[in-house]
Amino acid sequence: MTFRKLLTAAGALAAMSTAAIAEDRYELVWSDEFDGTELDESVWHVVEGNGCPSNCGFGNNELQSYRGKDKNLRLEDGKLIIEARMGNKVTSAKITTENVPGWTYGRFAMRAKLPSGVGTWPAFWMMPKDARYGPWPKSGEIDIMEHVGYNQGQVHGTIHTEAFNHRIGTQKGDFMQVADASTAFHDYAVEWDMGEIRWYIDGREYFRIEKQSGDGHAEWPLDHPFYIILNLAVGGDWGGAKGVDKAAFPARFEVDWVRVWQKPADN
Template sequence: MARLVVVPLIALCLMCQVLNAQKKDNRIFIQTNYNEAKDWQLVWQDNFDGISIDTTKWTKVPRGTADWDRHMSYDDKCYALKDGMLYLRGINNPDKNNDTSRYLTGGIYSKGKFAFQYGKIEIRAKLECGKGAWPAMWMLAEQEKYGKYPRNGEIDIMEHLNFDSIIYQTTHSYYTLELKQPNNPPHFGTAKLDVSGFNTFGINWYPDKIVFTLNGQETFTYPRVKDVDPSQWPYDQPFYVLLDMQLGGNWVGSINPGHLPVQMIIDWVKVYQ
């Protein structure tokens, strides 16, 4: 059961009342009050300074049957930490005796280890390009408050396709997918990025809107709207974080094996409330 963290009055003043009542169950951070005009306070981060993935924060994504996870692998060749960076790779499978998949990809998620409700997340990373490359940073509900997917929604902080000079920033839900309401309000935007270098991808998440950002600039806002089906806003519960170097699928298209390996290189992940 979640417990309230009681903070002394002086500390509250120092934090500009951003964290007036933050619930915290070791791994779940729920901001119960916020003020857009006040400063954010760092509550969770990973700078990837170790020699291996911090398993108190992350788990390697298991393989599934969807386009995004069908090549996911625990193989060490899909992961590396060096010079304070995490490398998530999409590779040609060098040994089909142990795994018959033609391609292997690396991904991590914080499911069961860290989730938050409202606040700001930023991720600094470099995205390598290739035909069929589909790096993604996104979020899913930790506790399935409303039932099975897509009833709890999905927040796509960033998706990048092939050699594009833009990213996609999107929300998905029962409302957009099953009730076919992708434009009331519009559920995605695009933003131009520098594919040759590092960029910082993020969202500012409030009870009434999700503001997507790129390099600190607001790019797209998904608002909570009135007088529509309640499934339009499942974003009132804790979400966990997924970072993965995906390959291929109906949206991104076919994979060119000659463009592999391809990497998403992550410098840090920071969450504020």
């Protein structure tokens, strides 16, 4: 089953124009343009809290507690705003599509302007709907875009599996330098096929990984439905590796749209 959302005519035309790189192979199946006044919670699940008690700090020693309040999460001028703030608590926001059917294979993209400042860690990523091959990282993770503020403009794409993950020093990924990532909007995307994933920024491929002959689920569990996640973490093992600059907050992660394309059945 494929989850679909009806687009306005203008939104559909804009979506097709931004997908020129893929329009001969894919068709648009879902989009959120964030043009309303409130987040569509029939699609997006709003995460609350700091992960405790089962996963405090979300497994990365992150500092933030997620909230769905306007100061942290809102629609503004046709954009999704995820804002991390410093106060008595460090607060931010995280939303997922985990409560609707996921997608297996396709082109997944967003147009966004990233926050700056040491300690910021925005991400656009995907996790499996079900732990088909076991708990993380056995069932896989696809990171479409990550950026840590102490490496300003260095945008990363990675996968995590049982065989390939950062905890054992085997993570597979690469990055592309985007000088104005925090002052201009850019398109961040992956194309995920049965035996290959390709990462793009503004239509330019900068990384790909292919399933190798003999690979099993430990190497390539990426063959079942995944859902989308958008969040702005603060600190943590990677984002906070060089500290957190309190003067950088509030910090805004601005998302213009998120879109999903898939290949037609006869393609």
